[in-house]
Amino acid sequence: MVIAAFVVSLVALSVSALMGIRNLRMSQLSTSTKVLVDLFTEHRGKRLADAREFIHSEEFKSYDYKSGLKGMPEEKMLLVRDLAWFYDNLGVLVAYRVVDIRPVAGYLGGSVLDAWPRLLPIVKAERRGRVKAGCSDPGIWQNYFEYLYERIHESRTLDAARIHPQRRWYHVILGP
Numbered sequence: 001m002v003i004a005a006f007v008v009s010l011v012a013l014s015v016s017a018l019m020g021i022r023n024l025r026m027s028q029l030s031t032s033t034k035v036l037v038d039l040f041t042e043h044r045g046k047r048l049a050d051a052r053e054f055i056h057s058e059e060f061k062s063y064d065y066k067s068g069l070k071g072m073p074e075e076k077m078l079l080v081r082d083l084a085w086f087y088d089n090l091g092v093l094v095a096y097r098v099v100d101i102r103p104v105a106g107y108l109g110g111s112v113l114d115a116w117p118r119l120l121p122i123v124k125a126e127r128r129g130r131v132k133a134g135c136s137d138p139g140i141w142q143n144y145f146e147y148l149y150e151r152i153h154e155s156r157t158l159d160a161a162r163i164h165p166q167r168r169w170y171h172v173i174l175g176p
Helices: 002-044 046-055 065-071 074-095 101-132 143-163 169-174
Strands: none
Touching (some): 002 046, 002 074, 046 074, 065 074, 065 101
């Protein structure tokens, strides 16, 4: 009788623990989903759409990046800065697992992969400027944007390998 009570207690404890873990995950998913929807909506907004369009323009390519953001007119500089800050903030959320990389890579991945190489000369110039100014940790400016770029690149590479596996020698004989 004591053994049966002990077993029932263990089962009840296990079920309670599993339900608690499930509820915690559901709560995290709910929060993450709300954050992602808000971020995706902001990314589709006019200001960031204008910023993405600008960094692909010939006008953007014509600026001197050696002085960082200061090499552009203020209106354009603010567009570029806001876009970089958006991706940097998103990188923080991914790094600390507030949001999952998979939906971010799936929905915003192409934009991040396009933006980082275009903005990298400006990021490097800004980091150099912060070194000269004596700022603490000057090398971390836009560090989370860089992290986000690397994670999306890694995620997409893994997805491509999973979706399009490399053909092996035996595929030639046996078929895919």
